[in-house]
Amino acid sequence: MAEISRRGLFQLSGMAAAGAMLTGCGDGAGSGKSAGGGAKSIKWWDHFNPLKELQAETFAAVQKDAGISVQYTLHQTAKMGEALQLARQSNQLPDVHSNVGLKLPIPALIADGWYQPLQLSPEAEAKIDKSTLIEGVTSIDGKLYSFPIFNARQYWAAIWFNKELVEKAGLDPANPPQTYDEFRAAAKTAQEKAGDAHGWINNLGQPDRIAEQTHFMAQAAGFGGNLGQDFKTGEYVFHSDPYVGVIEFMLSLQKDRLLMPGTNNMNDKVARARWATGAAVYYMDGPWCAGVVKQDMAKFSDKLDVGPMLVPDKGMPVTAYRGPQGGAFWVSGKSGRADLASKVLERLLTPEYAAGLAARMDQPPADLSVLEKADVHPAYKKLIDRFQDECFVAPIPVAKNPEVSKVQRETKDVKPGLGDIVQGAFSGDVADVRKALKELSDKSNKERDRAFAAAKTKGAKVEENDFMFANWKPRTDFTKAMYAG
Incomplete structure (x- = not known):
């Protein structure tokens, strides 16, 4: 077989859509309310902390209407993947769970037996917006495995801040910083004039989360791709100027002593909680920040x-x-109660659940019209409105050719990853950021070469141009019609 060129390889946003990136980022910790076991009982795990009360209310309604009890456990985001892996090893997986932390594309997880198809009623299936269902993302071989409840238009690196401390420092909350230099200046002023607060706090102890934020910030810095891959060529280029610039900017905040000490060991739950106590002025997070604050730090809401x-x-x-x-x-492939689990999941397709989803302020709901009547924090509404002008739908290879999922099944994780490199740069273990990123690019391209060749050997009908999107244009949605181009 001829050698496969790196230039024709994968645009990993397909894996983002199908994998951990899109499971989102509530901030669970510990257990939620549980119902008793029995013949009509299922176990449900997720990590969406702002949805804790909504899930409990939904499960109570399911038990009342259908007689199905749900044993519900809420996990902390950073620990969810490990909990799932351990549960699988001990044959104790729940019947339904979110998939954050598993770090594999959905086709690979399905091939490994993690999930099984849904058993929805025709009435429930009719409620799903079919335009949101994509082979390799929500469906495999025409079988439905899940459906979106959140909206695609969002990013996870917004600058949340303590309005009270900003005002105390003489800054204008109505005009928050927008550039690197403006942020550095604002953080410095706030740190000097807002009492004992540090300028910035972040969750550097959570490599996956800091990687997500770096990916988004690289796009805002001009990177025309996702997860390190260029949309047009399929090349991994982690070492490009946008990525290097983002990391160097964040490191400059540490050098200027604007980053709160100790953040190298903090996950998002700890960092957010410390920020809400007034320990820092600025914090980087996704839209769910408002929901977590409302749920767990209600006294801070007026300062948000x-x-x-x-x-x-x-x-x-x-x-x-x-x-x-x-x-x-997703319904676990090990579950013997897929029929009951599917019945519970049908409740998520009701108007009542959509309205509750909006009110809890996690990721924006798939149907944004429900926000019009929802009682949400002004900051949350402001950010969701921004998303409509700032976020664009990216191309994914599996939508161009579903056979790409067979390549994704062959793809292995590359280490150290982006989050590890960023974390190492802050700790001093990574001295040359661009060199480390170039090594990541080379390893990633080599692994994709190998996976592509392995899938072809096993009969996958894929071509190099399945992973290239030459007709992609910046700041535009990549529509279904554009895949034909």
Whole structure:
């Protein structure tokens, strides 16, 4: 077989749409309310902390209407993947769970037996917007495995801030920083004039989360791709200027002593909680920040406000790309109660659940019209409105050719990953950021070469141009019609 060139390889936003990136980022910790076991009982795990009360209310309604009890456990985001792996090893997986932390595309997880198809009623299936269902993302071989409840237009690196401390420092909350230099200046002023607070706090102890934020910020800095891959060529180029610039900017905040000490060991739950106590002024997070604050830090709500994702230079529009939204919840392949689990999942397709989803302020709901009547924090509404102008639907290879899923099944994780490199740069273990990123690019391209060749050997009908999108244009949605181009 001829050697496969790296230039024709994968645009990993398809894996983002199908994998951990799209499971989102609530901030669970510990257990939620549980119902008793029995013949009509299922176990449900997820990590969406702002949805804790909504899930409990929904499960109570299911028990009342259908007699199905749900044993519900809420996990912390950073620990969910490990919990699922351990549960699988001990044959104790729940019947339904979210898939954050598993780090594999949905086709690979399905091939490994993690999930099984849904058993929805025809009435429930009719409620699903079919335009949101994508082979390799929510469906495999024409069988439905999940459905989106969240909206694709979002990014996870917004600048949330303590409005009270900003005002105390003499800054204007109505005009939050938009560029790297403006943020550095604002953080410095706030740190000097707002009492004992540090300028910035972040979750550097959570490599996956810091990687997500770096990916989004690289897009805002001009990177025309997703997860390190160029949309047009399929090449991994982690070492490109946008990525290097983002990391160097964040490191400069540490050098200027604007980053709160100790953040190298903090996950998002700890960092957000410390920020809400007034320990820092600015915090980077996704839209669910408002929901977590409402749920767990209600006294901080009046101080909460948000600004856009930062850009390097004045006048650059904020830009983010994400593939079509994937499913949030999946039926375990080990579950013997897929019929009951599917019946519970049908409740998520009701208007009542959509309205509750909006009110809890996690990721934006798939149907944004429900926000019009929802009682949401002004900062949350402000950010969701921004998303409509700043976020664009990215192309994904599986929508062009479903056979690409066979390549994704062959793909192995590359280490150290982006989050590990960023974390190492802050700790001093990574001295040359661009060199480390170049090594990541080379390893990633080599692994994709290998996976592509392995899939072809096993009969996958894929071509190099399945992973190239030469007709992609910046700041536009990649529509279904464009795949034909």
